[in-house]
Every structure is written in structure tokens, then in C-alpha cells.
Amino acid sequence: METLTANSASTNESVSSVPTEREQNKKSRWKGFRKHSNLPVNESRAGLPPKRPKGIWRTLIQQKYLYLMSLPFVIWLFVFNYLPLWGWTMAFQNYKPAKSFSEQKWVGFDNFTRLFHDDQFYLVLRNTLAMSVLGLIFGFIVPIVFAILLNELRGMAFKRVTQTVSYLPHFVSWVVVAGIISNLLSMDGIINQLLVWLHIIDEPIQFMAKGTWFWGIVTASDIWKETGWNAIIYLAAITGIDKELYEAARVDGAGRFRQIWNITIPGIRSTIMVLFIMSIGHLLSIGFEKQMLLGNSLVTDYSQVLDLYALNYGIKIAHFSYGTAISMFNSVISIILLFSVNGLFKKFAKESIM
């Protein structure tokens, strides 16, 4: 019984964090432990001799349904997720679609050399990093602030309405959002009208046609679309905080800000950490949807991102090898980022996702 309580205590430790593979296993292993131990939890195995390891073929036959139910998807995963990695070989070839693999001409790192000597590439990388970092900072802080403020609301009806409405944009496609945003930001759109009315500007601004506005527009649209949705996790984590802590703090005379600072934020710290690591890992894979839909020919110097660059070079004009080199650069940097950030956090903050 000692181990049991210790175990459940350690699972409580990790309340309010994204399920990591390890935690999931921990949980299942714990279940397995209960199943195979002699604890009277499991009547059906009580009294039976301890299980001996069985031969592979016997388990295969015994668990044939489990294999039948998982094997097709393992194959599926292999084809759709792992085979594209094999496609990375194209980056080292002068890939010609008509030829078979053995007939392709190998060119070593030529495609990468070309990539790193391409001025356009650095522009694209700058744009990708700029929008990623902006998205990381704001897309990360705003949902936390929103969740905390929402949690502090007293009126239950207003709270529920605000929360429900805040998810709404998440369910709408980027196509629709891009349409809405360009409608709002057009010359006679509501934003320009408001700014003129408030005498902040004298003349309407052509937001969508100015490259310098583009990063801000993308970040703002992202915040508008995803804040409510991303706040769900934090709200759930806040709900898990012991209410007595707040009462104790109130008795000690702590105001609302003190309570937020000393109870709420520490209470969701591990959730924040885990989500932060994950978003850093996906820093370069910010996608291209918003950039492609909100961008136009006037702002390409600011809107072109790595994935779009790969699309334009790799697929539209069929430079498959060059496009693959771009995609590969993107993926490799993402994985390196993820592992190093995860490692750093593991070392200094004792939080990790792997």
C-alpha cells in the first residue's frame, strides 16, 4: 500500500500538464502493476500463479485481435509519416520525376550550398522567424492573461457567454478569417473609420498593401482567432488549484493582484512551461496558411515564409530537390530547437515534455 500512495502522489504532482509519453506510460504501467501484483484489487487474477514470460508466437496468437487492430495503422503511419523522410534523399540528388531511384544523379550538398547562397532565402528566414517569434510572444501571453481575467469574473452568465464566444473564431477557417480581416482593414473598413473618427490618423491607411504592417496583421489575426481556444487549457489548470489557498490568502489580506501573482500563476506554472516548450519546438513550422491568404503581391518581401518558399520553388516550378532542401532545413531546425529547449528546461526548471 505504501508504493500505491507514493505513486498516486507523484501523479498528483503532474496535475495540469500536457500528457507526455512518459506520463502516459507511467499511468498505464501503474495499471499493469496493479494487474500483476498480488494486491486484492483484481479478483480475477488472485490466487493464480505469477505470469511467466511467454513465447512470441504464443502472444501473437493470443493477442491476434490487438495486432489486427493496430497493425494497419502502424503501416499507415509508416507510409504517410515516415516515408516522406525517405523523400529527404531528394535533397541530395538532382531529382528528375521520370527516373527511378537508382537512376537519379547524386549531387551531395549542392542544393544546400545553393540555398545558403540565396539572398531570397535569408529574407524568407527572417520573415519566418519574425512572425514565429511575434506569434510565440503574443500567442503565448495573451491566452494566459485572458484565462486569468476570465477566471476572476464574478458574474457566471457573463463569464460563460464570453468564454463561448471566444472559441468561435477558432472554428472558422483561415480563408474566412482572411476575408474578414481584409474587410475590417480595407480603406473604408471599420478600423480605418474608427481611427479617423478618433483623429488618430487623418487619412485611411492601406493596411493590406504595406509590407511593414504585415507581421503585425498576421500576429493580430492569430491572436483574434486562437486566444479563446488556447485559454481552455489554462482555465482547466486554474480550476485545479486548491480553493483554500485563495481563502487563506484573502484572510492574510492579499488583494486580487497578489492572489493572481502568488497563487494563480504559480499554480499553472507547469502547464505554462510545457506549452512553452512545445511552441518553441514548433517555432519554424508556423505554417503558411495565414501568410498565403493574407499576403498579396505588394507585400511578398514580408509575407514569404519557408513553407511558401518551398511551395513556390519545389512544387510550382518543379524544382523538387531544391524544395526538399528547404523543407528539410525547416524540419531539422525545428527538431533541434525542440530537443535543446526541452533539454535546457529539464536541466534548469525540471520540466520537460519528453
Added chain:
Amino acid sequence: MASSSKAFNATKGERTFDVINYILLGLVLVVTLYPFLNVLAISLNDSTDTVRGGIYIWPREFTLENYKTIFGYTSLVQGFKISILRTVIGTLLGLISSSMLAYTLSRPDFRSRRFVSVFLAMTMYFSGGMVPVYILMRDLHLLGTFGIYVLPGMVSAFNVFVIRSFIDGLPYALQESAKLDGANDFVIYYKIILPLCKPVLATIALFLAVGQWNSWFDTYLYNGNKPSLTTLQYELMKILDSTNQGSAMTNANDLANQMANVSPESIKMAITIVVTLPILIVYPFLQKYFVGGMTLGAVKA
């Protein structure tokens, strides 16, 4: 005395905090909701009148003419059919595959459980990238087919793990007693696990359906030249795109592009509403499920 004045200060501070908080979140509410109401109002306004501007949340000259017009465009009606078809088939396929895989992964005695889990979890952290995936689809002869909409997205690691942690929370004794009654693993999955998983399956179904309904890029990349397979989102994208960018028409035969050059703001907004409406109708009903589902996937409580 001291304590009472302290309490008074606290309540005063609290009141200011509450007022500011209400104003802030009220603003969030307006900012989130206004664009939708504006689009709705414009879509219900007479299209020649809309050009004068000044439509905010109420149509000035109410009409349903815009909606009648767009249902006359064959490419849109066709797109609507394909969108519904891919949403239904994609959601069903995704639900069956994720729940089946999740069930095997939830079985502590499944011998290859660890391998399959790791094999699946790895896919969350890397991807081949756009070009290798495109080449793969071409080599699998999926370009220009309906299959490309529903096959590549069938299993997502996140969905599987969400369902699995839900199954982990169910009492294992149910499965054991079924086993004693002679049920095999598939029967247990089908007869016991699936019915108990309804809440989490509703969540995943919503995720899958929204993803299917909203995607446009796969149409753009793989099926753009197949008018019989284009989706509603893609048609909307073309219509909004061509006027926003003021770019030259690349394809003279492109019906949607031609349409875009003549279709006024009100018609565009009517299409936007048609594209958005199904989701707006569904999501409030599923809200209690997906909030639970998100939490289940993200927070262990």
C-alpha cells in the same frame, strides 16, 4: 479597527478590479463578435446599396437575393457537396482508426504497446515537409483523387492519445469480466469501449469535422485543376483572393475567378456565411464535450 479598514480597502480595490475586468472582457466580446455580425449584415443587404458603405451590424436594405444568387453558381453547389462528403467520410474514418488504435494502446498487456506508442508519438515532432509529402502523394497516385482528402489525415497522434487517456480512466474490470464471458478483444472494443467513449468521441469528431470542413490547402495543392473535386473553402478562397490581390487572372477558364470579378461585396459575404454557418450551428452543442476533451488531452485531473 485596523482589520475593518483593511477589509474596506480590499473591497474598494476589488471593486475597481472587477469594473476594469468587466470592461476589458466586454471589449474582447465585442471585438470577437463584431466581425461576424458585420459579415452577416452585409450578406443580407442589397448588393448595390452595400457599395455606399456604412453597414455595421444591421442591414440597411434587407434582401435574401445574395443567397439566391450564390446557390445558382454550379461550382459552389458542387463544392458544397464535396465539402460535406469529405467531412462525413473523413470524420468517420478518423474516428474508427483513432479509437481502434487508442484501444490497443490502452491495453497494458498488449505486447507491442510500447513500440506502437513510440512509433506514433514520434510523428508529433517531425514531418517530412511539403515537397516530400507532395512527391509521396504523387507516387501513391493520390493526386486528383478524393482519397487525398481523407487518407493522409486518418490517424493523428494527438487524437489517439486523447482517446487513450479517456479509456485509461474507465474501470478495467469491465473488460476483464467481458473476457471471462468469452468476448474477444475486438468485441470488447466494439461493444464495451466504444459506447463508453461517446463523450471523447464527440470531441474528436468535432475536431476532425472542423478540420475537414475548413481545409482548403490540400485542394489547392493536389486537386486545384479538378473542378469536380474542389471544395467550398477552396472556391471561397479563389473568390476572396482574386479581388484582394488585384492579381491578373491566371486561368481564363476559371469560373470562380470570372465570378469574383463581378461579384459584389454582399455576395462574397453571403458565401462566407454559407461556409461558416454549419460550424456556428454545431459548436455550441458540442461545447461541453470539447472543453472536457481538450482538458482530458492536456491536463491530467
